[in-house]
Amino acid sequence: MADHPGAKPRIGLLGTGPWAARTHAPALAAHEGVTFAGVWGRRPEAARELAAASGTRAYEDVDALLDACDAVALALPPDVQAPLAVRAARAGRHVLLDKPVATTVPAAREVAGAVEAAGVASVVFCTLRFAEPTARWIDAQARAGGWFLGEAHWLGSLYGPGSASPYAASPWRRTKGGLWDVGPHVLSVLLPVLGDVTGLTAVRGPGDLHHLVLRHASGASSTATLTLGAPPEAAEASLTLHGTRGRAELPGWNGAVDAFGAAVDALVTSARTGVPHACDARFGLRLTEILAEAENTAPAP
Structure with missing residues:
Protein backbone atom coordinates (compact mmCIF):
# COMPACT_ATOMS: atom_id res chain seq x y z
CA MET A 1 0.00 0.00 0.00
CA PHE A 130 -16.49 -3.14 12.66
CA ALA A 131 -17.51 -2.26 16.24
CA GLU A 132 -16.95 -4.67 19.08
CA PRO A 133 -18.85 -6.69 20.15
CA THR A 134 -21.32 -6.42 17.24
CA ALA A 135 -18.81 -7.49 14.58
CA ARG A 136 -18.01 -10.64 16.55
CA TRP A 137 -21.73 -11.31 17.12
CA ILE A 138 -22.55 -11.00 13.40
CA ASP A 139 -19.81 -13.47 12.48
CA ALA A 140 -20.99 -15.92 15.15
CA GLN A 141 -24.64 -15.83 14.02
CA ALA A 142 -23.63 -16.26 10.37
CA ARG A 143 -21.63 -19.36 11.31
CA ALA A 144 -24.42 -20.74 13.51
CA GLY A 145 -27.14 -20.57 10.85
CA GLY A 146 -30.62 -21.97 11.39
CA TRP A 147 -32.31 -18.55 11.49
CA PHE A 148 -35.76 -18.14 9.99
CA LEU A 149 -36.66 -14.62 11.13
CA GLY A 150 -34.97 -11.30 11.83
CA GLU A 151 -36.69 -8.32 13.46
CA ALA A 152 -35.06 -4.88 13.55
CA HIS A 153 -36.17 -1.55 14.98
CA TRP A 154 -33.99 1.51 14.52
CA LEU A 155 -36.03 4.39 15.90
CA GLY A 156 -33.68 7.34 15.94
CA SER A 157 -34.70 10.63 17.51
CA LEU A 158 -32.45 12.87 15.42
CA TYR A 159 -35.48 14.94 14.46
CA GLY A 160 -37.53 14.19 17.55
CA PRO A 161 -38.69 16.98 19.88
CA GLY A 162 -35.80 18.56 21.77
CA SER A 163 -33.04 16.99 19.70
CA ALA A 164 -29.74 18.86 19.88
CA SER A 165 -27.74 16.45 17.73
CA PRO A 166 -25.15 18.10 15.48
CA TYR A 167 -26.19 15.67 12.75
CA ALA A 168 -29.69 17.18 12.63
CA ALA A 169 -28.27 19.98 10.45
CA SER A 170 -27.35 17.48 7.73
CA PRO A 171 -29.41 18.34 4.61
CA TRP A 172 -29.13 14.87 3.08
CA ARG A 173 -30.38 13.19 6.26
CA ARG A 174 -33.30 15.60 6.39
CA THR A 175 -34.17 14.76 2.79
CA LYS A 176 -33.56 11.00 2.75
CA GLY A 177 -34.53 10.14 6.34
CA GLY A 178 -33.97 6.99 8.35
CA LEU A 179 -34.32 4.64 5.38
CA TRP A 180 -31.01 5.84 3.98
CA ASP A 181 -29.22 6.82 7.19
CA VAL A 182 -29.90 3.87 9.50
CA GLY A 183 -31.17 1.41 6.90
CA PRO A 184 -27.59 0.53 5.86
CA HIS A 185 -26.77 -0.36 9.47
CA VAL A 186 -29.65 -2.83 9.69
CA LEU A 187 -28.96 -4.35 6.27
CA SER A 188 -25.26 -4.70 7.08
CA VAL A 189 -26.28 -7.10 9.86
CA LEU A 190 -29.13 -8.95 8.16
CA LEU A 191 -27.41 -9.72 4.84
CA PRO A 192 -24.33 -11.55 6.16
CA VAL A 193 -26.50 -13.60 8.54
CA LEU A 194 -29.64 -14.32 6.48
CA GLY A 195 -28.35 -13.88 2.92
CA ASP A 196 -29.03 -11.45 0.12
CA VAL A 197 -32.45 -9.86 -0.28
CA THR A 198 -34.52 -11.68 -2.93
CA GLY A 199 -37.85 -9.96 -2.32
CA LEU A 200 -38.95 -6.71 -0.71
CA THR A 201 -42.11 -4.95 0.39
CA ALA A 202 -42.09 -1.46 1.92
CA VAL A 203 -44.73 0.88 3.29
CA ARG A 204 -44.54 4.37 4.74
CA GLY A 205 -45.66 5.51 8.14
CA PRO A 206 -45.79 9.05 9.50
CA GLY A 207 -42.85 11.32 8.73
CA ASP A 208 -39.86 9.38 7.46
CA LEU A 209 -40.98 6.07 9.03
CA HIS A 210 -40.48 3.05 6.78
CA HIS A 211 -41.55 -0.56 7.39
CA LEU A 212 -39.65 -3.14 5.33
CA VAL A 213 -40.45 -6.84 4.90
CA LEU A 214 -37.58 -8.75 3.29
CA ARG A 215 -37.15 -12.24 1.91
CA HIS A 216 -33.59 -13.59 1.98
CA ALA A 217 -31.62 -16.09 -0.09
CA SER A 218 -31.48 -18.48 2.89
CA GLY A 219 -35.28 -18.71 2.88
CA ALA A 220 -35.54 -16.59 6.02
CA SER A 221 -37.56 -13.40 6.22
CA SER A 222 -36.98 -10.22 8.18
CA THR A 223 -38.65 -6.97 9.08
CA ALA A 224 -37.11 -3.56 9.66
CA THR A 225 -38.73 -0.40 11.01
CA LEU A 226 -36.65 2.71 10.39
CA THR A 227 -36.98 6.38 11.30
CA LEU A 228 -35.00 9.40 12.47
CA GLY A 229 -38.07 11.17 13.84
CA ALA A 230 -39.07 9.13 16.90
CA PRO A 231 -39.75 10.94 20.18
CA PRO A 232 -36.72 10.56 22.47
CA GLU A 233 -38.81 8.46 24.88
CA ALA A 234 -39.49 5.91 22.11
CA ALA A 235 -36.01 5.79 20.59
CA GLU A 236 -34.32 2.39 20.32
CA ALA A 237 -31.97 0.38 18.14
CA SER A 238 -32.49 -3.36 18.37
CA LEU A 239 -32.21 -6.46 16.20
CA THR A 240 -33.32 -9.96 17.15
CA LEU A 241 -32.87 -13.25 15.31
CA HIS A 242 -35.14 -16.28 15.78
CA GLY A 243 -34.11 -19.78 14.82
CA THR A 244 -33.40 -23.36 15.79
CA ARG A 245 -31.13 -22.17 18.60
CA GLY A 246 -33.78 -19.84 20.00
CA ARG A 247 -33.34 -16.07 20.07
CA ALA A 248 -30.21 -13.99 19.65
CA GLU A 249 -30.18 -10.24 20.29
CA LEU A 250 -27.64 -7.86 18.81
CA PRO A 251 -25.49 -6.60 21.70
CA GLY A 252 -25.07 -2.96 22.50
CA TRP A 253 -22.11 -1.08 21.10
CA ASN A 254 -20.23 2.17 21.46
CA GLY A 255 -16.91 3.62 20.43
CA CYS A 279 -18.04 -4.92 3.24
CA ASP A 280 -16.53 -3.37 0.10
CA ALA A 281 -17.81 -1.03 -2.62
CA ARG A 282 -19.66 -3.90 -4.29
CA PHE A 283 -21.51 -4.54 -1.01
CA GLY A 284 -22.16 -0.80 -0.77
CA LEU A 285 -23.73 -0.93 -4.22
CA ARG A 286 -25.99 -3.78 -3.12
CA LEU A 287 -27.16 -1.77 -0.10
CA THR A 288 -28.01 1.14 -2.40
CA GLU A 289 -29.96 -1.14 -4.74
CA ILE A 290 -32.06 -2.47 -1.86
CA LEU A 291 -32.71 0.95 -0.35
CA ALA A 292 -33.60 2.46 -3.72
CA GLU A 293 -36.09 -0.36 -4.33
CA ALA A 294 -37.63 0.25 -0.91
CA GLU A 295 -37.88 3.97 -1.59
CA ASN A 296 -39.52 3.39 -4.96
CA THR A 297 -41.89 0.77 -3.52
CA ALA A 298 -43.11 3.12 -0.80
CA PRO A 299 -42.99 6.67 -2.19
CA ALA A 300 -43.79 9.60 0.06
CA PRO A 301 -47.53 10.31 0.32
Whole structure:
Protein backbone atom coordinates (compact mmCIF):
# COMPACT_ATOMS: atom_id res chain seq x y z
CA MET A 1 0.00 0.00 0.00
CA ALA A 2 2.85 2.38 0.80
CA ASP A 3 5.64 3.25 -1.62
CA HIS A 4 8.24 1.02 -0.02
CA PRO A 5 8.32 -1.91 2.43
CA GLY A 6 8.03 -0.85 6.04
CA ALA A 7 6.51 2.53 5.29
CA LYS A 8 3.23 3.37 6.93
CA PRO A 9 0.28 3.76 4.54
CA ARG A 10 -0.65 7.41 4.07
CA ILE A 11 -4.35 8.10 4.44
CA GLY A 12 -6.05 11.41 3.75
CA LEU A 13 -9.48 12.55 4.86
CA LEU A 14 -12.11 14.12 2.62
CA GLY A 15 -14.70 15.88 4.76
CA THR A 16 -14.83 18.20 7.76
CA GLY A 17 -18.32 17.81 9.23
CA PRO A 18 -19.29 16.49 12.68
CA TRP A 19 -18.83 12.83 11.68
CA ALA A 20 -15.36 13.56 10.28
CA ALA A 21 -14.37 15.62 13.32
CA ARG A 22 -15.76 13.21 15.92
CA THR A 23 -14.84 9.87 14.35
CA HIS A 24 -12.64 9.82 11.26
CA ALA A 25 -10.03 12.40 12.21
CA PRO A 26 -9.49 11.16 15.81
CA ALA A 27 -9.22 7.56 14.61
CA LEU A 28 -6.71 8.40 11.89
CA ALA A 29 -4.65 10.61 14.19
CA ALA A 30 -4.48 7.89 16.86
CA HIS A 31 -3.85 4.95 14.52
CA GLU A 32 -0.28 3.74 14.96
CA GLY A 33 -0.27 1.80 11.71
CA VAL A 34 -0.95 4.66 9.29
CA THR A 35 0.15 8.22 8.61
CA PHE A 36 -2.66 10.78 8.67
CA ALA A 37 -1.57 12.65 5.56
CA GLY A 38 -4.01 15.55 5.47
CA VAL A 39 -7.53 16.91 5.29
CA TRP A 40 -9.53 18.40 2.45
CA GLY A 41 -12.99 19.91 2.79
CA ARG A 42 -15.45 21.96 0.81
CA ARG A 43 -14.89 24.71 3.37
CA PRO A 44 -11.15 25.48 3.50
CA GLU A 45 -11.40 27.15 6.90
CA ALA A 46 -12.97 24.01 8.38
CA ALA A 47 -10.24 21.88 6.84
CA ARG A 48 -7.57 24.08 8.40
CA GLU A 49 -9.24 23.91 11.80
CA LEU A 50 -9.65 20.12 11.72
CA ALA A 51 -6.12 19.58 10.43
CA ALA A 52 -4.65 21.74 13.19
CA ALA A 53 -6.62 19.83 15.83
CA SER A 54 -5.44 16.51 14.37
CA GLY A 55 -1.74 17.23 13.90
CA THR A 56 -1.82 17.11 10.11
CA ARG A 57 -2.07 19.58 7.23
CA ALA A 58 -4.97 21.00 5.26
CA TYR A 59 -5.24 20.89 1.50
CA GLU A 60 -7.26 23.32 -0.57
CA ASP A 61 -6.96 21.17 -3.70
CA VAL A 62 -8.37 17.65 -3.56
CA ASP A 63 -5.99 16.34 -6.23
CA ALA A 64 -3.01 17.59 -4.25
CA LEU A 65 -4.18 15.53 -1.28
CA LEU A 66 -4.68 12.50 -3.51
CA ASP A 67 -1.10 12.91 -4.73
CA ALA A 68 0.10 12.82 -1.10
CA CYS A 69 -1.84 9.66 -0.15
CA ASP A 70 -2.05 5.94 -0.68
CA ALA A 71 -5.70 5.91 0.40
CA VAL A 72 -8.49 8.26 1.37
CA ALA A 73 -11.28 8.09 3.91
CA LEU A 74 -14.47 9.90 2.95
CA ALA A 75 -16.83 11.57 5.42
CA LEU A 76 -19.14 13.44 3.07
CA PRO A 77 -22.82 13.44 2.08
CA PRO A 78 -23.35 10.33 -0.08
CA ASP A 79 -23.94 12.12 -3.35
CA VAL A 80 -20.87 14.30 -2.78
CA GLN A 81 -18.88 11.25 -1.72
CA ALA A 82 -19.63 9.15 -4.80
CA PRO A 83 -17.95 11.25 -7.52
CA LEU A 84 -14.95 11.95 -5.28
CA ALA A 85 -14.57 8.24 -4.55
CA VAL A 86 -14.56 7.59 -8.30
CA ARG A 87 -11.92 10.30 -8.71
CA ALA A 88 -9.78 8.79 -5.94
CA ALA A 89 -10.06 5.24 -7.31
CA ARG A 90 -9.11 6.38 -10.81
CA ALA A 91 -6.07 8.05 -9.27
CA GLY A 92 -5.09 4.65 -7.86
CA ARG A 93 -6.06 5.40 -4.27
CA HIS A 94 -7.72 2.88 -1.99
CA VAL A 95 -11.02 4.16 -0.59
CA LEU A 96 -12.64 3.94 2.85
CA LEU A 97 -16.23 4.96 2.17
CA ASP A 98 -19.04 6.00 4.45
CA LYS A 99 -22.52 4.53 4.21
CA PRO A 100 -24.53 4.85 2.09
CA VAL A 101 -22.07 4.92 -0.80
CA ALA A 102 -24.64 6.92 -2.77
CA THR A 103 -28.40 7.40 -2.84
CA THR A 104 -28.83 6.45 -6.50
CA VAL A 105 -27.98 3.11 -8.06
CA PRO A 106 -26.09 4.60 -11.04
CA ALA A 107 -23.82 6.62 -8.74
CA ALA A 108 -23.10 3.62 -6.50
CA ARG A 109 -22.50 1.45 -9.57
CA GLU A 110 -19.98 3.99 -10.86
CA VAL A 111 -18.09 3.85 -7.56
CA ALA A 112 -17.97 0.05 -7.55
CA GLY A 113 -16.96 0.02 -11.20
CA ALA A 114 -14.17 2.52 -10.69
CA VAL A 115 -12.81 0.56 -7.73
CA GLU A 116 -12.86 -2.67 -9.72
CA ALA A 117 -11.31 -1.13 -12.84
CA ALA A 118 -8.50 0.48 -10.87
CA GLY A 119 -7.80 -2.63 -8.83
CA VAL A 120 -7.83 -0.68 -5.57
CA ALA A 121 -9.14 -1.82 -2.20
CA SER A 122 -12.39 -0.53 -0.75
CA VAL A 123 -14.23 -0.74 2.56
CA VAL A 124 -17.61 0.75 3.44
CA PHE A 125 -17.75 1.88 7.08
CA CYS A 126 -20.94 0.23 8.31
CA THR A 127 -20.31 0.74 12.02
CA LEU A 128 -21.84 -2.51 13.26
CA ARG A 129 -19.59 -4.57 10.98
CA PHE A 130 -16.49 -3.14 12.66
CA ALA A 131 -17.51 -2.26 16.24
CA GLU A 132 -16.95 -4.67 19.08
CA PRO A 133 -18.85 -6.69 20.15
CA THR A 134 -21.32 -6.42 17.24
CA ALA A 135 -18.81 -7.49 14.58
CA ARG A 136 -18.01 -10.64 16.55
CA TRP A 137 -21.73 -11.31 17.12
CA ILE A 138 -22.55 -11.00 13.40
CA ASP A 139 -19.81 -13.47 12.48
CA ALA A 140 -20.99 -15.92 15.15
CA GLN A 141 -24.64 -15.83 14.02
CA ALA A 142 -23.63 -16.26 10.37
CA ARG A 143 -21.63 -19.36 11.31
CA ALA A 144 -24.42 -20.74 13.51
CA GLY A 145 -27.14 -20.57 10.85
CA GLY A 146 -30.62 -21.97 11.39
CA TRP A 147 -32.31 -18.55 11.49
CA PHE A 148 -35.76 -18.14 9.99
CA LEU A 149 -36.66 -14.62 11.13
CA GLY A 150 -34.97 -11.30 11.83
CA GLU A 151 -36.69 -8.32 13.46
CA ALA A 152 -35.06 -4.88 13.55
CA HIS A 153 -36.17 -1.55 14.98
CA TRP A 154 -33.99 1.51 14.52
CA LEU A 155 -36.03 4.39 15.90
CA GLY A 156 -33.68 7.34 15.94
CA SER A 157 -34.70 10.63 17.51
CA LEU A 158 -32.45 12.87 15.42
CA TYR A 159 -35.48 14.94 14.46
CA GLY A 160 -37.53 14.19 17.55
CA PRO A 161 -38.69 16.98 19.88
CA GLY A 162 -35.80 18.56 21.77
CA SER A 163 -33.04 16.99 19.70
CA ALA A 164 -29.74 18.86 19.88
CA SER A 165 -27.74 16.45 17.73
CA PRO A 166 -25.15 18.10 15.48
CA TYR A 167 -26.19 15.67 12.75
CA ALA A 168 -29.69 17.18 12.63
CA ALA A 169 -28.27 19.98 10.45
CA SER A 170 -27.35 17.48 7.73
CA PRO A 171 -29.41 18.34 4.61
CA TRP A 172 -29.13 14.87 3.08
CA ARG A 173 -30.38 13.19 6.26
CA ARG A 174 -33.30 15.60 6.39
CA THR A 175 -34.17 14.76 2.79
CA LYS A 176 -33.56 11.00 2.75
CA GLY A 177 -34.53 10.14 6.34
CA GLY A 178 -33.97 6.99 8.35
CA LEU A 179 -34.32 4.64 5.38
CA TRP A 180 -31.01 5.84 3.98
CA ASP A 181 -29.22 6.82 7.19
CA VAL A 182 -29.90 3.87 9.50
CA GLY A 183 -31.17 1.41 6.90
CA PRO A 184 -27.59 0.53 5.86
CA HIS A 185 -26.77 -0.36 9.47
CA VAL A 186 -29.65 -2.83 9.69
CA LEU A 187 -28.96 -4.35 6.27
CA SER A 188 -25.26 -4.70 7.08
CA VAL A 189 -26.28 -7.10 9.86
CA LEU A 190 -29.13 -8.95 8.16
CA LEU A 191 -27.41 -9.72 4.84
CA PRO A 192 -24.33 -11.55 6.16
CA VAL A 193 -26.50 -13.60 8.54
CA LEU A 194 -29.64 -14.32 6.48
CA GLY A 195 -28.35 -13.88 2.92
CA ASP A 196 -29.03 -11.45 0.12
CA VAL A 197 -32.45 -9.86 -0.28
CA THR A 198 -34.52 -11.68 -2.93
CA GLY A 199 -37.85 -9.96 -2.32
CA LEU A 200 -38.95 -6.71 -0.71
CA THR A 201 -42.11 -4.95 0.39
CA ALA A 202 -42.09 -1.46 1.92
CA VAL A 203 -44.73 0.88 3.29
CA ARG A 204 -44.54 4.37 4.74
CA GLY A 205 -45.66 5.51 8.14
CA PRO A 206 -45.79 9.05 9.50
CA GLY A 207 -42.85 11.32 8.73
CA ASP A 208 -39.86 9.38 7.46
CA LEU A 209 -40.98 6.07 9.03
CA HIS A 210 -40.48 3.05 6.78
CA HIS A 211 -41.55 -0.56 7.39
CA LEU A 212 -39.65 -3.14 5.33
CA VAL A 213 -40.45 -6.84 4.90
CA LEU A 214 -37.58 -8.75 3.29
CA ARG A 215 -37.15 -12.24 1.91
CA HIS A 216 -33.59 -13.59 1.98
CA ALA A 217 -31.62 -16.09 -0.09
CA SER A 218 -31.48 -18.48 2.89
CA GLY A 219 -35.28 -18.71 2.88
CA ALA A 220 -35.54 -16.59 6.02
CA SER A 221 -37.56 -13.40 6.22
CA SER A 222 -36.98 -10.22 8.18
CA THR A 223 -38.65 -6.97 9.08
CA ALA A 224 -37.11 -3.56 9.66
CA THR A 225 -38.73 -0.40 11.01
CA LEU A 226 -36.65 2.71 10.39
CA THR A 227 -36.98 6.38 11.30
CA LEU A 228 -35.00 9.40 12.47
CA GLY A 229 -38.07 11.17 13.84
CA ALA A 230 -39.07 9.13 16.90
CA PRO A 231 -39.75 10.94 20.18
CA PRO A 232 -36.72 10.56 22.47
CA GLU A 233 -38.81 8.46 24.88
CA ALA A 234 -39.49 5.91 22.11
CA ALA A 235 -36.01 5.79 20.59
CA GLU A 236 -34.32 2.39 20.32
CA ALA A 237 -31.97 0.38 18.14
CA SER A 238 -32.49 -3.36 18.37
CA LEU A 239 -32.21 -6.46 16.20
CA THR A 240 -33.32 -9.96 17.15
CA LEU A 241 -32.87 -13.25 15.31
CA HIS A 242 -35.14 -16.28 15.78
CA GLY A 243 -34.11 -19.78 14.82
CA THR A 244 -33.40 -23.36 15.79
CA ARG A 245 -31.13 -22.17 18.60
CA GLY A 246 -33.78 -19.84 20.00
CA ARG A 247 -33.34 -16.07 20.07
CA ALA A 248 -30.21 -13.99 19.65
CA GLU A 249 -30.18 -10.24 20.29
CA LEU A 250 -27.64 -7.86 18.81
CA PRO A 251 -25.49 -6.60 21.70
CA GLY A 252 -25.07 -2.96 22.50
CA TRP A 253 -22.11 -1.08 21.10
CA ASN A 254 -20.23 2.17 21.46
CA GLY A 255 -16.91 3.62 20.43
CA ALA A 256 -17.25 4.71 16.79
CA VAL A 257 -13.63 5.87 16.84
CA ASP A 258 -12.41 2.35 17.67
CA ALA A 259 -14.76 0.88 15.07
CA PHE A 260 -13.38 3.22 12.43
CA GLY A 261 -9.87 2.20 13.42
CA ALA A 262 -10.88 -1.41 12.72
CA ALA A 263 -12.20 -0.34 9.31
CA VAL A 264 -8.83 1.28 8.59
CA ASP A 265 -7.16 -2.02 9.49
CA ALA A 266 -9.52 -3.84 7.12
CA LEU A 267 -8.68 -1.48 4.25
CA VAL A 268 -4.94 -1.81 4.84
CA THR A 269 -5.22 -5.60 4.93
CA SER A 270 -7.30 -5.74 1.74
CA ALA A 271 -4.86 -3.44 -0.05
CA ARG A 272 -1.87 -5.52 1.07
CA THR A 273 -3.35 -8.94 0.28
CA GLY A 274 -5.53 -8.11 -2.70
CA VAL A 275 -8.42 -9.96 -1.06
CA PRO A 276 -11.67 -7.92 -1.21
CA HIS A 277 -13.34 -7.21 2.12
CA ALA A 278 -16.89 -8.49 2.57
CA CYS A 279 -18.04 -4.92 3.24
CA ASP A 280 -16.53 -3.37 0.10
CA ALA A 281 -17.81 -1.03 -2.62
CA ARG A 282 -19.66 -3.90 -4.29
CA PHE A 283 -21.51 -4.54 -1.01
CA GLY A 284 -22.16 -0.80 -0.77
CA LEU A 285 -23.73 -0.93 -4.22
CA ARG A 286 -25.99 -3.78 -3.12
CA LEU A 287 -27.16 -1.77 -0.10
CA THR A 288 -28.01 1.14 -2.40
CA GLU A 289 -29.96 -1.14 -4.74
CA ILE A 290 -32.06 -2.47 -1.86
CA LEU A 291 -32.71 0.95 -0.35
CA ALA A 292 -33.60 2.46 -3.72
CA GLU A 293 -36.09 -0.36 -4.33
CA ALA A 294 -37.63 0.25 -0.91
CA GLU A 295 -37.88 3.97 -1.59
CA ASN A 296 -39.52 3.39 -4.96
CA THR A 297 -41.89 0.77 -3.52
CA ALA A 298 -43.11 3.12 -0.80
CA PRO A 299 -42.99 6.67 -2.19
CA ALA A 300 -43.79 9.60 0.06
CA PRO A 301 -47.53 10.31 0.32
